[in-house]
Amino acid sequence: MLKTTRRKLLAAVSLTPLLAAPAWAQSKSKGLITIIVNDPANPYWFTEGEVAKAAAQKLGYTAVVAAHTGDTNTESRLIDTAITNKSVAIILDPANASGSVGAVQKAVAAKIPVILVNAEINKEGLAQAQLVSNNAQGAALGAQHWAELMGNKGKYVELVGAPSDNNAATRSNGFKTVLSQYPDLAKAGSEVANWNRTQGHNKMQSLMQANADIKGVISGNDEMALGAIAALKKAGTFNGIVVGGFDGSPDSVASVKAGELAYTVLQPVAVFAAAAVQQADTFIRTGKTGAKTEKQLFDCMLITKANAAKYSAPFVLDK
Structure with a gap:
């Protein structure tokens, strides 16, 4: 399934008109842009890397995509490689809100501009820009719809993303802010499943064993939600359970269309991945990104x- 999804995503990315290629883009490269994502086995991060790469190439740069899979040591080595290879810019989805600060500092010390995408670091003034989804807004949007589907009552459980990623806490807090307004909604338990489908499946099994009468599952991302659905179906208890996701991955949209996943919250990763490259290019040429603020919410x-x-391209919803 994931290999098929990756092929479809790559085909869609290559056809998406992210940027108009300038005349000189076909000639000499303007330099290397290194793009470092989390784990391209996840369709979300795969799209993030491929969109950024396509955008860089259309602007006349050479581009490579690497992955740290959430490991700060790997991330640090990849930054070292980017410095050694004389990258003119680095697009980075940081591995850890605090642990990635040192890696960014190394790149900045080497006079390489760093544009962060998808996740933030706990220090401003290092990266030239931090482009992220408006996770609080998205969490509230999803939680409100999920509560309505639940009939504003019933026992539920939550699957939480990686604690090292600020997005996990932001989404969980966003869910709590909305759902706390409904006294008849009772949270029976929660588990950290680290954005992973297999972990979502396994943690859902544990939650089911401890809470046989739950009516809903709210999840910090699609992969965990799809894992939960698989566990519920295997146990024969899926019918009537409201499961909500977050990301807008192709697999999750297919599940929504099939009537299994109740909804997903679309993160505009294709939009901010391309915007990150555009801002890197602007900084290389002018010394400024052109954005009004370092942190930018989508x-x-x-x-x-x-x-x-209406979902017609990777992580894009036509209005």
């Missing part, structure tokens, strides 16, 4: 069965 959108047919 609003999320809700995908339900009613509008899922």
Whole structure:
């Protein structure tokens, strides 16, 4: 399934008109842009890397994509390689909000501009820009819809993303802010499943054993949500359970269309991945990104069965 999804994503990315290629883009490269993502086995991060790479190439740069898979030591080595290879810019999805600060500092000390995407670091003034989804807005959007589907009552459980990623806490807090307004919604338990489908499946099994009468599952991302659905189906208890996701991955949209996943919250990763490269190019040419602020938020959108047919490209919902 993931290999098929990756092929479809790559084909869609190559056809997406992210940027108009300038005349000189076909001639000599303007330099190397190194793109470092988390784990391209996840369709979200695969799209992030491929969109950024395509955008860089269309602007006349050579581009490579590497992955740290959430490991700060690997991330640090990849930054060293980018420095050795004389990268003119680095697009980085940081491995750890605090642990990635040192890696960014190394690149900046080598006079290489760093543009962060998808996740933030706990220090401002290092990266030239931090482009992320508006996770609080997206979490509230999803939680409100999920509560309505639950009929504003019932026991539920939550699957939480990697604690090293600020997005996990932001989404969980966003869920809590909305759901705390409904006294008849009772949270029976939560588990950290680290954005991973297999872990989502396994943690859902544990949650089911401890809570046989749950009516809903709210998840910090699609992969964990899809893992939860697989566990519920295997146990024969899926019917009537409301499961919500977050990301807008192709697999999750297919699940929404099939009537299994109740909804997903679309992160506009294709938009901010391309924007990150554009800002890197602007900085290389002018010394400024052209953005008004370092931290930039991109609003999320809700995908339900009613509008899922409008989903026509990787992580893009046509309005």
